[in-house]
Amino acid sequence: MSRADIAAVITAHNEGDLAKVSMRSLQEAVAQARAAGLTVEVLAVLDNPDDETVAAFEDVPAGVRVERVSFADQGHVRNHAVSVTDSDYLAFLDGDDLWTENWLVDAFDVCGRDPGRVIAHPEVNWFFGHQHNLYFLADQDDPEFDPAFARIANPWDALCMAPRSAHADHPYADRAVADGYAYEDWHWNLETLVAGYRHLVAPQTIHFKRRRKKSQFMAARDAWVITRPSELLTYRWWSERDGRDDSSA
Amino acid sequence: MGWFGSGGLRRAKRQRTDRVRMVTHPAFYLAQAGVAGFEAPETLDVDGTVEHFAAVGQAAGARVSALFQPDCYLSRAQEAGLEVTGDPFEHWLEVGWDHRVVPTPLFDEQWYAAADTGARAGEWGFEHFLREGCYRKGRDAGPFAPNYGDNEAMRARERHDPVLMTGMLNHAERYDLRRTSWLEEGVAKGRERLDSLDDPRVVALVAKAAAIEPEIMDEGPGRWVAWLPHLHPNVVTATAAEDVRRSLPVDRADAVVYFPDDGPHDDALRVVEELRSAGATTVVAVTTGPRSRPPEGIVTADLRPRLTRLDRRQRLRVALDVLRGLAPAHAVAVDNVLGTRVLARHGRALRTEMTVAGRLEGRALDLDAMVEVQRVRDEQ
Numbered sequence: 001m002s003r004a005d006i007a008a009v010i011t012a013h014n015e016g017d018l019a020k021v022s023m024r025s026l027q028e029a030v031a032q033a034r035a036a037g038l039t040v041e042v043l044a045v046l047d048n049p050d051d052e053t054v055a056a057f058e059d060v061p062a063g064v065r066v067e068r069v070s071f072a073d074q075g076h077v078r079n080h081a082v083s084v085t086d087s088d089y090l091a092f093l094d095g096d097d098l099w100t101e102n103w104l105v106d107a108f109d110v111c112g113r114d115p116g117r118v119i120a121h122p123e124v125n126w127f128f129g130h131q132h133n134l135y136f137l138a139d140q141d142d143p144e145f146d147p148a149f150a151r152i153a154n155p156w157d158a159l160c161m162a163p164r165s166a167h168a169d170h171p172y173a174d175r176a177v178a179d180g181y182a183y184e185d186w187h188w189n190l191e192t193l194v195a196g197y198r199h200l201v202a203p204q205t206i207h208f209k210r211r212r213k214k215s216q217f218m219a220a221r222d223a224w225v226i227t228r229p230s231e232l233l234t235y236r237w238w239s240e241r242d243g244r245d246d247s248s249a
Numbered sequence: 250m251g252w253f254g255s256g257g258l259r260r261a262k263r264q265r266t267d268r269v270r271m272v273t274h275p276a277f278y279l280a281q282a283g284v285a286g287f288e289a290p291e292t293l294d295v296d297g298t299v300e301h302f303a304a305v306g307q308a309a310g311a312r313v314s315a316l317f318q319p320d321c322y323l324s325r326a327q328e329a330g331l332e333v334t335g336d337p338f339e340h341w342l343e344v345g346w347d348h349r350v351v352p353t354p355l356f357d358e359q360w361y362a363a364a365d366t367g368a369r370a371g372e373w374g375f376e377h378f379l380r381e382g383c384y385r386k387g388r389d390a391g392p393f394a395p396n397y398g399d400n401e402a403m404r405a406r407e408r409h410d411p412v413l414m415t416g417m418l419n420h421a422e423r424y425d426l427r428r429t430s431w432l433e434e435g436v437a438k439g440r441e442r443l444d445s446l447d448d449p450r451v452v453a454l455v456a457k458a459a460a461i462e463p464e465i466m467d468e469g470p471g472r473w474v475a476w477l478p479h480l481h482p483n484v485v486t487a488t489a490a491e492d493v494r495r496s497l498p499v500d501r502a503d504a505v506v507y508f509p510d511d512g513p514h515d516d517a518l519r520v521v522e523e524l525r526s527a528g529a530t531t532v533v534a535v536t537t538g539p540r541s542r543p544p545e546g547i548v549t550a551d552l553r554p555r556l557t558r559l560d561r562r563q564r565l566r567v568a569l570d571v572l573r574g575l576a577p578a579h580a581v582a583v584d585n586v587l588g589t590r591v592l593a594r595h596g597r598a599l600r601t602e603m604t605v606a607g608r609l610e611g612r613a614l615d616l617d618a619m620v621e622v623q624r625v626r627d628e629q
Contacts, residue, residue, distance in 0.1 A: 021462050028457070098462055100454040124446070126455075128462075132469035136442050136476030145478040148491040151574070152566050153483040180598030204451050208458055208465045224594040226569070229602055235500035235574040 004041040006033060006104055006161070007087035011045050011077050012095030016052035018210065023060065025098035025208075033104040040104065041087050045069060047077045053095070075172025075184040078158065082167040088116075091161040098208040107161035107202040118198050119162040122205040131211035139201040140193075147193065151233055154186035156199055159207055166192050173228050182225040190230040194237070261343075268342050271379050272314035273298050274409050280418055281311045281426045295409045307336070310427045315353075315417050316379060317341065318433055322352035351375045354436045355413060357391030360471060364389040383411035392443070392473045393436050396480040400560035415558040419485050435479030442476055486563040489555035490570040497550055502575040503529035507568075507588025508549075510538025516608060517583040521547060524579060533575055537568060537587040550575075552587075565590060573602070582607040582614070589614060 010026050012019045023044070030040045042064045044057055049068065057066050067084065071077055078092060089111060091104060099122075107120035125135040138145045138155045149155055158172075170191040172184045189199065231237045275298040282289035287309040289301055302313040312318075319337045322345060326333050329350050333340045341352050351358055361374040361382070366389050368377035382389055384406040390397065390413070398415035402408065416432035424430050445451065459466050475481050494500075504524040508517045521532050534549045536542070537556060543549040550571050556564045568591045572580055580603050582588030592605045593614075599605050607614030 024461050025458065028461075098458050098465070101457055102454060126465060128465045128467060132467065132472045134443070134446075134472055134474045136439075136474070138477035142478060146484075146487055146491065148494075149477065149481075149484065149487040151570055152487045152490055153481070155477055178597075179601065180595060204448065204454070206451075206454065206458070208462065210464075226595050226598050229573070233570075233573045234576050235494050235497070236576070238494060238574075239500040 002039075004039040004085075004087040005089065006038060006108060007041045007043060007081070007085035007090045008033075008093070008104060009043045009045065009078075009081045009085065009090060010093045010095055011047065011074065011081070012049060012053050012057070013047050014050045014053055015056070015095040016050070017056055018096040019053055019056040022093060022095050022097055023057070025101075026093050027061065028101040029099045029104045032101050033108070036105045038105065038108060041065075041085055043067065043081055043085055045077050045081050047071050047074070073175045074158075075175055075188075078167070079171045082164065082171070087164065089161050089163055090167060092159050094159065094209070096210040096212075097159070100204075100206045100208075103202070103205045103207070104161070106205050110200050110202045111161055111163065113200070114198065116163045116165060117196065118200055119156075119160050119166055119192060120200055120202045121156050121160045122207040123201050123203050124206045125157070126206050126208045127211050128208060129210040130213050137201055138199075140199045148238070150186075150190060150193060154183060154189060154227075156185075156189050158185035158188065159209075160199075161202075162192075162197075166195075166197055170195065177225055180225050181228050183227040186227045187230060190227065190232040194231050265342050268346060269302075269313070270295060270299055271376075272316060273302070274313070274315045274411060274414065276410055276414055277315040277417055277426070278302060278306060278311060278313050280421055281306070284425070285309045285311045285427055287311065298409075307338075312427055313338075315411060315414060315430075316355065316383065317352045318354065318429065319352075320428065321354055321433075322350065325350050325352065349373050349375070354433055354440065355390060355394075355397070360391045361389050363471065381406070383413065384409075386412050391436075392471065393439050393475075393480050395473050396435075396475055396482055396484075397432065398482075398485070398558070398560075400558060400563070402558070415485050418558070419488055431479070435476075439474060439476050439480050443474055483563070483566070486559060486566050489552075489559060489563070490567045490574075492555050493550055493552060493567065493571055494574055497533070497548065499531055499533065499548055499575070502531045502533040502548075502577045504532045504579040504581070505535060505572055505575055505577045506532060507535045507537065507580075507582040507585035507591075508541060508544060509584035510586055511540045512584065514542075514544050516611065518544065520581050520583055520608070524581070529577075529579060533577070535568070535571060535585075535588065537564075537585060541585075556587075565594070569595060572599070577603055579604045579606075581605075582609075584609055 008026055008030055010022060030042055033040050044066045046053060046068045048070050060066060069080055082090060093099060110120040111118045121137045127133045170188060173187050175182055175184055273295055275293050275295060278298050279289055287305045293301055317338055322337050322341050323333055326345055329348055331344060331348060356375055356378055358374055361378060366382055368374055386401050397413035401412060402410040413432060417430045419431040506517055506520055524532055532547060534544050534547045536549060537552045539553060543551050552567060564587055568587050580592060582592055589607050592607055596605055
């Protein structure tokens with residue numbers, strides 16, 4: 001079997017029936033992608049799932065592969081998904097979120113601007129549930145975007161479309177809150193920035209992100225944990241970057 | 250005699266005076282000095298600013314208020330059917346105000362009216378915002394307001410120093426503040442972004458998603474909006490951090506010492522000597538307290554001018570950024586509260602990257618205990 005264009009991966013843990021909603025959203029985006037001529041592999045990875053979540057994936061359509069793992073670590077779950085799929089690009093969806101149905105097609109188009117080097121993000125993260133807000137994500141090519149922002153906060157989350165190499169060469173680090181480290185997705189963004197990937201926005205695409213009372217992000221923020229060391233956090237890397245900019249000016 | 254009569258004229262004059270004073274923001278006005286071609290003292294209080302503006306700044310086209318933007322006023326006055334002649338600011342004070350024309354993109358009247366702001370029934374929301382609301386941190390001024398800043402300056406209302414000043418003065422060197430600012434540009438462009446969600450294709454896509462999960466259409470108390478690169482609470486933090494980095498002659502240190510917030514440097518200088526004796530060639534001093542002094546003869550990251558408008562969490566991030574940026578083998582805080590906080594709060598992780606130590610009032614800090622306290626708090 002030849003390699004698929006995209007692996008659409010949904011990850012779940014304790015979402016219960018909400019995962020059915022997300023699965024339906026994913027299926028609609030997959031249908032749009034296939035209608036556009038793309039080949040799509042669909043994988044669901046359930047990490048230590050509770051019974052309701054297992055039940056939510058019992059009657060998935062034919063062709064959807066369901067895997068159960070026991071990592072208790074979202075980064076490891078994504079790394080595992082990378083290892084068991086065979087596609088040029090991967091797109092992740094959390095088990096209680098939704099995509100607009102154009103996400104896979106439009107993100108794939110954006111990735112095609114520089115094949116293998118572009119990571120596509122939705123234009124908007126639309127939060128619902130416990131929070132109601134809109135977050136328009138940054139496009140790295142926007143001349144007003146200051147990449148130094150990435151030293152202070154995470155500009156993007158992990159629910160992007162990325163070439164396989166971005167995941168294979170830069171697997172997610174361990175989540176280690178007890179050691180003071182978390183924000184694996186932030187760290188992954190730093191590492192891919194250093195490696196030269198371009199984080200671009202796919203216009204008119206939206207991720208609907210369900211905010212429960214306390215998200216993993218909020219728990220990490222309150223715990224005063226930090227992202228793991230990265231070259232991008234060091235002034236030395238920025239000096240060299242300044243030098244590169246000066247010499248190219 | 251004009252149409253007011255002599256009593257009416259006095260009332261009108263008093264009203265104008267009251268209004269000018271209410272909208273005056275000294276820090277914003279003073280930020281335009283030099284660029285706008287006029288000179289001003291380094292600091293002015295509210296009344297001094299009003300006087301200086303009348304005598305000097307107004308003729309130079311300066312804005313005395315961060316919440317009056319001439320172009321916005323001209324556009325909105327026209328929408329309200331008002332013909333503006335002469336100085337737009339004077340026209341607003343005399344005419345536009347009474348027609349309740351909001352002369353800034355930073356304030357959303359409907360949003361403010363829907364929030365519990367304490368405005369009296371029938372009171373013009375913008376006047377309430379000018380008098381009180383703009384000095385309180387919060388989200389009431391509009392959907393973008395959570396990004397205006399979260400730090401109430403000391404005696405903000407007395408000094409007429411609105412929360413949104415942090416964003417107004419971000420990258421001030423790039424803008425002609427007489428006309429616009431980082432924040433006003435950001436909100437205008439953010440509004441365009443928001444309006445782009447009304448595109449028929451996007452509306453249809455959202456409707457399809459809502460057919461799967463109707464809850465996404467629930468707006469709750471109001472849907473606030475952030476967007477990079479302009480409107481995000483940490484944009485100003487990143488600007489401050491980058492200013493610090495660019496101010497330094499080194500990009501790597503063997504040791505970083507947070508110097509005392511106040512008082513003599515003797516203990517900190519002894520620490521520097523100890524570190525040098527132990528082989529640290531490049532030692533960088535970090536100063537953070539408003540009363541601290543940069544030490545002589547040591548490369549110094551002077552964070553003081555960059556921290557003044559940041560809240561506690563933002564200050565911590567800048568102080569952490571300089572530490573991880575310089576990637577030292579050793580970090581020490583000597584009578585420095587912010588530095589101590591960085592090492593205690595993030596000590597678990599930092600101790601895998603460097604040695605950390607602290608002294609406060611001559612005594613060694615038990616950072617192990619402080620880290621443990623933080624760990625227990627986290628677990629709770």
